[in-house]
Every structure is written in structure tokens, then in C-alpha cells.
Amino acid sequence: YAVFHPTGGKIGMVNGLSVIGDRSGLMLPIAAEAAPAQSTREGKIIATGKLGEIAKESVQNVSALIKKHTGTDISQYDIHVQFLQTYDGVEGDSASVSIAAAVISAIEEIPADQTVALTGSLSVRGDVLPIGGATSKIEAAAEAGIKKVIIPRSNMKDVMIEKKYEEEVEIIPVDTLSDVLENILIEGSKKSKLVEKMKAIGTAVTKVPEGVNNSYNTPNKS
Amino acid sequence: YAVFHPTGGKIGMVNGLSVIGDRSGLMLPIAAEAAPAQSTREGKIIATGKLGEIAKESVQNVSALIKKHTGTDISQYDIHVQFLQTYDGVEGDSASVSIAAAVISAIEEIPADQTVALTGSLSVRGDVLPIGGATSKIEAAAEAGIKKVIIPRSNMKDVMIEKKYEEEVEIIPVDTLSDVLENILIEGSKKSKLVEKMKAIGTAVTKVPEGVNNSYNTPNKS
Amino acid sequence: YAVFHPTGGKIGMVNGLSVIGDRSGLMLPIAAEAAPAQSTREGKIIATGKLGEIAKESVQNVSALIKKHTGTDISQYDIHVQFLQTYDGVEGDSASVSIAAAVISAIEEIPADQTVALTGSLSVRGDVLPIGGATSKIEAAAEAGIKKVIIPRSNMKDVMIEKKYEEEVEIIPVDTLSDVLENILIEGSKKSKLVEKMKAIGTAVTKVPEGVNNSYNTPNKS
Amino acid sequence: YAVFHPTGGKIGMVNGLSVIGDRSGLMLPIAAEAAPAQSTREGKIIATGKLGEIAKESVQNVSALIKKHTGTDISQYDIHVQFLQTYDGVEGDSASVSIAAAVISAIEEIPADQTVALTGSLSVRGDVLPIGGATSKIEAAAEAGIKKVIIPRSNMKDVMIEKKYEEEVEIIPVDTLSDVLENILIEGSKKSKLVEKMKAIGTAVTKVPEGVNNSYNTPNKS
Amino acid sequence: YAVFHPTGGKIGMVNGLSVIGDRSGLMLPIAAEAAPAQSTREGKIIATGKLGEIAKESVQNVSALIKKHTGTDISQYDIHVQFLQTYDGVEGDSASVSIAAAVISAIEEIPADQTVALTGSLSVRGDVLPIGGATSKIEAAAEAGIKKVIIPRSNMKDVMIEKKYEEEVEIIPVDTLSDVLENILIEGSKKSKLVEKMKAIGTAVTKVPEGVNNSYNTPNKS
Amino acid sequence: YAVFHPTGGKIGMVNGLSVIGDRSGLMLPIAAEAAPAQSTREGKIIATGKLGEIAKESVQNVSALIKKHTGTDISQYDIHVQFLQTYDGVEGDSASVSIAAAVISAIEEIPADQTVALTGSLSVRGDVLPIGGATSKIEAAAEAGIKKVIIPRSNMKDVMIEKKYEEEVEIIPVDTLSDVLENILIEGSKKSKLVEKMKAIGTAVTKVPEGVNNSYNTPNKS
Numbered sequence A, B, C, D, E, F: 001y002a003v004f005h006p007t008g009g010k011i012g013m014v015n016g017l018s019v020i021g022d023r024s025g026l027m028l029p030i031a032a033e034a035a036p037a038q039s040t041r042e043g044k045i046i047a048t049g050k051l052g053e054i055a056k057e058s059v060q061n062v063s064a065l066i067k068k069h070t071g072t073d074i075s076q077y078d079i080h081v082q083f084l085q086t087y088d089g090v091e092g093d094s095a096s097v098s099i100a101a102a103v104i105s106a107i108e109e110i111p112a113d114q115t116v117a118l119t120g121s122l123s124v125r126g127d128v129l130p131i132g133g134a135t136s137k138i139e140a141a142a143e144a145g146i147k148k149v150i151i152p153r154s155n156m157k158d159v160m161i162e163k164k165y166e167e168e169v170e171i172i173p174v175d176t177l178s179d180v181l182e183n184i185l186i187e188g189s190k191k192s193k194l195v196e197k198m199k200a201i202g203t204a205v206t207k208v209p210e211g212v213n214n215s216y217n218t219p220n221k222s
């Protein structure tokens, strides 16, 4: 049963991508909702089924980042993640950025662009790490009427889509969660503020200070 | 042992529908009760047996929605769900709207119409998602004396009931939890107030703002 | 080892009934005790062995009803249920009314009539639902010297006891938990007050209001 | 390794009895200690090994009774139970009165008589219920130098000890936990006060009031 | 990899003894650390691996004793126990006194004598109970350069060490935890104070009062 | 997919080392993040996959040390550990110092030197204990462009690297966690302060006081 609407924006709904069987790509619509926590002690992550584990992983990674960069304490919420179209053998991205995006859309009540699909793994530090089956996923998205596909920058070199899809879908490489939100959330003042705060995310490379003696010493060095 | 009374209204009792074996439809009477929570920390969902998991799923989805839209904190309650007539091999709807309706009827103490049966899956955002075996379920309901069957709108196209049932039972397509409550709860002021609050549920589609540059940009776009 | 005393009243002790093997009936003496909860957070239900699960189910159902109708917060108690005579293969009633009665007797410190035996399943709304093996159970009770057997009203039609037992035992059909307590607890002011409060239990059938338009409407009805 | 000292009194140490293999009796020395609870929330019962479960059962049953009758809140304690001499295949009494006695001795700091051995099962209402292997246990106790053996009254009819043991050991039948404590704890003011409080334990049989109409009535009685 | 230093004193490090395979003795160096508890509710015992269970047992037994006799509430700590040299098939003492000693050394910050090795089981009442393989353990200790070995007094009769070891190692029999600490902790004021408090440990034998009627009576004695 | 950048400094990212299969060495990049705890009760350690257990062990050991020596209460944090490049059959160091270093880098927000790799096991007292496969690990590090490898001092005697690697990589032996931090964290004032506090770590050997009578005495010494 198709639950797919590639038009406009919807709060708490994003189009993820997965692979199945012989590496065919598949749309993976995700719904998320956040409600004030039932328990006075801490919010829960409620996600069932085979993909429940990657949902929990995703929410755990993104909650650390949200807490740290926006001040929003998502432990005050019970977060519900639901996959609206799964099949036996479907494999989702571990710590999926799609799930992270759906949850943020639900909590912040900012609509997510239904013409966009995403794939990528979120690291605990907010980087978007590479995934498998990038090409198959992009093609499945194009077939479904999707206009833009967000993928990890490190997967760009893997992508070889057929000519017939090139015209139909725009591929957007990203490095961090902040880039993902920039490209999936519908424009507006709430979105701008959020993306601004999240810009700090990502593993910046510090240059080692000049002139410091970098020959480390330990007692009894041999 | 039949526990079935297709007449009048009863608090906390609804007629769900399930399938069994070779896709035969089956009445699935459900009883629900809410009592002030035993634990000072949080309310529990108590549902045993094979269908216990879908009961928990249903209550979790509906509790998020109730909390958000009516302010009722159902974590203050221990919610009991009981299936009064189950058989080996029975399969219920995942995140069943029937269970959600029984729980709401019990908490709000609004009677549920015993001449109505329901089937449908509740999404975490309050949409009623399609289920399987719609035709078999409607026929089983008709056989049991039911007058109206509530089904997900997206299942309407699947329904092909025999002529002999057409006269006997009215089919009511719904989109959201709000629609379900409108059609299952007995008329009265408590019902009207509740349905009004729940009208906000559902995944509204936002039109993307005109005039905004929707060509997304990310650093180093290729 | 017989622990059976069919005479007088005892607090916290009731004679339940079970079946075993080839549907032979069996006495199932039950002892219950309630002590102020050990944990500051919530009371526990302590019941071991094969029948431990039905004990927990019974106490959960009855605790909801007690809380709601008498105000007694049984979560302040640790409730202990013990079966004094079990055998391999014994099968008790799910959510047994016998256990519920023993627990209420213990908490309220009202003696239970030892000349009475009971069988029945307690629904979450306080109805006494039908069980199996009614005839065998009544006969086993008679053999043990029991004078009255309480059974669910919906099982009355199943009962066919031998002529020799007809004279010895009185069969009492019941509909709700309130009826059960009326017939098992020993007369006195404590009992009267309790039964009075519990009378509200049971799934009353509301008549649908006259004159209301019961043709439900939903947007886009087909 | 014998850890057995059949002389004098020791706090927290009692001589239980068990059976092994072909129903041979065996001494089962038990050590118990109570320390202020580690957790701020509730005390624990710490007992490992095969007999750990019966230890927990015993402590749960006796804690309900202690709380109710002496006011001592044993949930403020972590209770440790240790079996000092176990073998593969050893079987202890379920909800053993020996363990209950050791725990009470430890909490109240009243020495237990080392010349006494015990066997029996404690019901949740404080009755001492029958056990198996009474004769073998008494003989094993006599062999070990024990002077008195406490057994459930309902086992008295089973006992047939050999003439050579009759002179050596005194058999003491008991009905309740109060009787057990009377016979195992060393005389002194602390003991007297405790036994006095515990005398209320046991399932007293209430006589049904005279002149009351005992013909029960329920609506629609058939 | 040998982590063994038989010289001087170290906080939180003791030399335990174990057996392996065909009853060969083996050094079992143990490290322990106590840090203020992470959880506001209670301290944890963190010990992994095959010997993790005996570590937990040991800490539970000793925590009851420490709480009771020194007032130190070790539930305010997270206690970490680590075995620095284990092999498949190694068997440690249940409720090992070595672990207890390491933990006390860490909490009290009193160094433990590295020239001493220990073996023994700690009862919940603070007695040192006998263990197996005493001779093999002493010999392994001697081989490793250990000067003194602490063993349970009840194992003294089992010990038959070869003449060549007699000169090298001193065997010290103990009865209680207090004796163990006296012999393992390095001399100083902190040690003296601690040992003094712990002297109350151990199962003192009370003499039964003279002149009391020790013929117990129970109602209906037969 | 290589996630490896052997240049500059990054907060929360360290290059660990592991072995796989036939003792081949392998880079094991580790990411860690600390966010204010979700639960009001205690922080969690979130680490999934096969190496999740050694991650938890590492964080537990280091949290005891951090709490004790820096006052930082890491139980106020949820700590996330992620392995960015694992394969079936990979084996990490138990209680890995690499994980400990990544976590400290994340909590203290001090960059870790990306040109350095580490291997070693952290004891509960802060010592760096020996590991296996030192040579293979060093060679794998050199192959990946690493400039310095930190190893446990007790492994120095095992190391035999090929001539071609000798010029490329500097081997740094360490004894304690403090040494590890000295060599992995990027120079700056935050680093200096931290290393200073951690210097107390390690198992200092106390000299036994002179002139004390070290002949221990116990009652009844034989």
C-alpha cells in the first residue's frame, strides 16, 4: 500500500531510502512524533520491528547532538518512530539520517520537503558517514517521483546512475547533520534559526600549534 | 463463548475485527479500563497474550496523540487491554484503531456504539493506515449483526462485498483518529468536545512557499 | 497433603477450582496476604510457579477495579498469592475470580466462607467471563464437602451434574465481581460497605439517545 | 567440610534440614545477615545458588508477616542468606521456615538454639505447611547430634523413626511461625516480646455468625 | 604476562589464589577501585568475566559487614573488581576473602602487603570458611616468591606442603575477616582503627542461660 | 570506506588499533561524544555492536578514575562510543585505553592528535596493562600513515618491527593513563591542567615501614 506523496511539506514525515534483496533500492517512508514524556524520569524511544534498532541508534546519536547544540532536552519527550512501508529483508542505514531528520521535524514542528529523499549514517559527532547501495537508492527515488536525493559526500564517487534518471533527480552531497537539515526542512524562520545553531556540528580539524615541541616525552623513554 | 452484544453503547468495550487462517474475518471484542497508576513513576500498559504486543503499540501511538491534543496525561493511568475472544492463529491490526478507541472510551468514560465495528492501523501522527482482509472483516461483522464498519479510506478501493451484505452494513471510510472517534463514540457533549480537540490530528500537507529559492545550496556542491 | 477445611470463615483463604489432565476437576486452595509495600515506589505482586502468571493477571485486573471503586490504593501493598495444592498439569482460570476474592479478603480483612468454592474469569471491567470444565469443577467441589459453588452466569447452560450431587451443592450464577464478593465474604458491616461500593462495577449498557441523528457523517463519505 | 556446632546459641545461624538423592536426609546449616539497605529505594534479598529461589520465597513470605505483626520494616535491610553445606541434588523446603527463622534471628539479634533443627514450609499467612521426607530428616538430625527437631504438625502422622533415635531426639510439632520462633530462639526478654507480637499469626477460623440468613441471593438466581 | 610484584604495599591490589585444571595452584592478582557512585540511587559492583560472579558475591557479603561494623556506607561507591591474570578453566574461591580485602584496601586507602597471598571464602556473617586445593595454592604462592599465605583455620588439617617450601613460606590460619585484615593490611593508624571496629565480626557462641526451663511447650504438644 | 585522516587534531576522535583473523593489525578509528544525561538518575554508556562490551568496560574503568582525580562527574553525561570501521572477526583491546582517551577528549573538549595511534588495556587503578599483537598493530599503523604509536611498556620487549617501518613510526611506551593523555592530547593549557591532575594515577608501591614487627599474630597461631 503506497503511502507516498511526493509533494509539499509535512511535519514529522520524511522519505528515507533502503535496500532489499539483490541490492534493489526502496523508498522507506518514516513518520515520527514527539510527545511529552510519560515517565517522570526520562523520555523513551519507541520503535518496533526489524528496523527498531537502527531507529533507536539514530535517535540516540541525534539526541546527543540536539541537546548539545540547541539546548532542547529531548529526554523530556517520548519519541515515536514508525516505518510505513517495510518488507522482509529490508535493510536500513545504521543510525539513519532520515530518522534523525524526521524526529527533528516532529520536535521543532518544521515541515520536511516531501520531494526530497535521504540516505546516510549519522556519527555520534554529527558527521554523515557513507552507506551502501547509493546508486540503487537514487534510482528507486527517481522512479517514485522524488526530485532531490541527499547522500553522504563520501559516496559521490560511487554513484553511477543511468542517463534516464540524470535529468529527473538532483543529487546533493552532504558532510554534516546541519547540511542535511538545510536541504530537507522547508524554508522559514524556524528552519533558519535551527540550522544556524547546528552549524557547529562536525569534526573540525584543528591545526597543531606551530613552534610547539611535538616530541613527546615520557619517563624512561626508550 | 460469545460475549457479543450488538446493541446500545458501553464504556470501554469496542468491536474490533481480525483475520484468521485462510483469511476468514473474525469479530474481536476488546475491553479496556484505565485506573490511576500504581507506580508513582509512570503508568503501565497491561495486555497479555499474542495480541499483547499490538495492544501496547496501539496504546503508545494513541497516548502520544492524546497527550498532545487533549492535555490528558495518560501516563497517570495504568491501562488494561483485554481481548475477549481470541483463537490460535488470530491476527490483529498492528497499532489497531479499535484498541485506541476502546482506551479513549474508558479514559473519557464515553460509551462506544456496540453496533459499530472497526479496523485500521493508527500511525504515530494520527493517520489511519490501510490493513489487510477488509472484505472478509466486513462480511464477518455483517454476519454478527453489526450495522456499520469503519475502515481506512485507502482500503475502500479493495472492498468487494457480496450483494447480500450490502443492504445490512454501512461502510464508513476514515482518514484520521478524529474521524474514528466521531463515528464510534455515542453522541453527547463529552464526545463533541473531545472530537473537536482531536480534529488537529493528521498529516496536513503544507504548500511550499512561493517565491523562495528552492535550489538548495551546500558548500562545494557538485 | 490436604489443607482443606470446609467450615467457617478465614481471612485471605478461598477455595478455587481448577482442572487437570482429562478434564477432572480439582480443588485449588488459595492463600493471599497483603503487606505494606517494601518498595517506596510501588507494591509488587508476588506469586510463583506455573499459576503465578494467572495470579498476576488476576491481581492486575482487580487492582484497577478496587482503585476505581473503593479508593483503596492497592499499590501501597505487596500482594502475596500462594497456591496450597498444585500438581503438574493443573490449569487454573485466567484472571481467576478466586484469586481476586482471596486478595480482597486479605486487604479488607473480611473472612471468606470456607464452605464456598468459586470459578470464573475476571474481565478488566469487572465482568465474570465464562470458563471451561464447569461441571467437573462442581463435582470435585461436592466431593470435597463444599456446599455452594459460584460460577459465571454464561456457564449455567453448560452445567449437567449427576443427580447424586444435586442435593449436596447449591450452584450460584454471577455476572460481576460485586456478585462474587456478595456470595463469598462472610456477612458483617465491613462486607456490606464493600459490596455497596463495588455495585458500580460491570459493563452497563447505555441506551442510545432518542432523536439523535445516528447517520454518521465524515468528509467525502462514499 | 563440617561447619556444624550443635551447642549453645548463635545469631543468624540455624540448622535446616533437606533431602538428597534417594530421600536421604541431610543437615542444611543456614547463615543470614541483615545490613541497612544499599539502595535508597528498597532492600534486596541476596541468595545465590540452586537454593537461592527458595531463600527468596522464604524471605518474601516472612517479610510480609514481620511487617504486619512487628512493625519492623525489613525493606530497610538488605538480607543475605547463605547455605553453608550444599551438594548437587540437594532439595530444600519451599519457602523454608528455617530460612525465615535465620533471618529473624539476624534482624532481631536474638540467638538461635544450635541444638535444634527445623523443617517446614511457611505459607504467606504464617501457617507451617507440610513437607516431604520428615522421617529421613529427623534421623539425619539425630545422627548429627541434634536434640530437638521442629516439624509441621500435619507431618506428625508420617513420622516413623527407628527405636534407636527415639531416645535421642525430641520431636516438636508446630502450626505457625510463632510456634517456630518460640522453639528455636534462645530465651530472653527480646524473644518474649517478639513471640508475643507474632502470636496473631495464623489462619484463625471464624465461626459464621448465628441467625444470619446464609441463603445467598443474586439477581435472577436460577 | 606477569603483573606480579612480591614486594612492599599497594592500595587496592592483593594476591589471591586459585586452582586450575588438575588442581594446580595459580596466583590470582586482583585490582579493586572504589569511586563515588555514578547513580544517585545506589552504587554498583562492576566485575566482568567468568570470575565476575564470585566477585559480586564477595562484595555483597563484605558490604553487609562493612556497613554494619564501620558505618562506611559502601553503597555510595561504585566498586570495580578486576582480575589481572586469568586463564580458561581457572576457579576462584566463592565469596573470596581476597576480593573482600582488595575492596577494603581500596575504600579505606590502606596499602595491602604484596608479600602475602590469601585464600578463603567469606560467609555473610564474617567467618572465613574452608576452600579446596589449599596445598596446591600454598605451593604456587611459594613458587611466586610470596612470604606468607593466609588460609582458613579449618583447612590447616588438610595442608601437606613439600619440605622445600616449608622454609620459604609462613602459613597463617584465620577465623574471621578481622583476622584477614590484621594480616594483609600494612601497619599504620588507619589499619589499627579499622581492625578494632571489625573485631566484633564472627559468630560468637552464646551459652544458653542456666536455670531456664528448656523444655519447650507448644499448644497441643503430642 | 576509509574514514581516516592522519593529520592535525580532532575532538572526540582517536585512532585505536585492533587485530583481525590471522593476527593482522587494523586501524580502529573511534568517535566519542558526551551529552548531558537524558535520565535524571544517571548517565548511560551507549555503544553497540560486537565491540560495545569493551567500550562499556573502558568507560566504566575510566569514569572511576576521572571522578576520583579530576572531580568531573561523568555520570552527568550520556557517553556515546562509535567504531567507525569494523569488520567481522575484529578484536579490540579489553578496557581499551583508546576508548578512554576518546571519551576524555570529548568530555574535556581537548583535541586528540590524529597522527598518533594507541593500544593498551586500562586497569581499574589506571595502569596500562599489556595487550596482544603489538607488532602487527604498529605495522598496520605505519601503513596508514601514523607517526607515533603508544603501547604498554610491558609490551616493549615483544616488539619486532621490520626495518622499513623503523624510520617511519616512533614507539612510545607508557605505564599509566596519565602518560597516555600526555602523548595523545594536543598541547594547550586545558591539556596541561588535566594531565597534572591525573598524575596521581597508578599503583605506587609503598615501602613497608622500617622497624615494625612484621611477624603477624593471630589468636591461637599454630
Ligand SMILES: [Ca+2]
Pocket (backbone or CB within 6 Å): A182
Ligand atoms: Ca538556506
Ligand SMILES: [Ca+2]
Pocket (backbone or CB within 6 Å): A213, A214, A215, A216, A217, F187
Ligand atoms: Ca610536549
Ligand SMILES: [Ca+2]
Pocket (backbone or CB within 6 Å): B182
Ligand atoms: Ca458529530
Ligand SMILES: [Ca+2]
Pocket (backbone or CB within 6 Å): A187, B213, B214, B215, B216, B217
Ligand atoms: Ca534555501
Ligand SMILES: [Ca+2]
Pocket (backbone or CB within 6 Å): C182
Ligand atoms: Ca447481602
Ligand SMILES: [Ca+2]
Pocket (backbone or CB within 6 Å): B187, C213, C214, C215, C216, C217
Ligand atoms: Ca452524529
Ligand SMILES: [Ca+2]
Pocket (backbone or CB within 6 Å): D182
Ligand atoms: Ca516460652
Ligand SMILES: [Ca+2]
Pocket (backbone or CB within 6 Å): C187, D213, D214, D215, D216, D217
Ligand atoms: Ca446474605
Ligand SMILES: [Ca+2]
Pocket (backbone or CB within 6 Å): E182
Ligand atoms: Ca596487630
Ligand SMILES: [Ca+2]
Pocket (backbone or CB within 6 Å): D187, E213, E214, E215, E216, E217
Ligand atoms: Ca521456654
Ligand SMILES: [Ca+2]
Pocket (backbone or CB within 6 Å): F182
Ligand atoms: Ca608535556
Ligand SMILES: [Ca+2]
Pocket (backbone or CB within 6 Å): E187, F213, F214, F215, F216, F217
Ligand atoms: Ca603487626
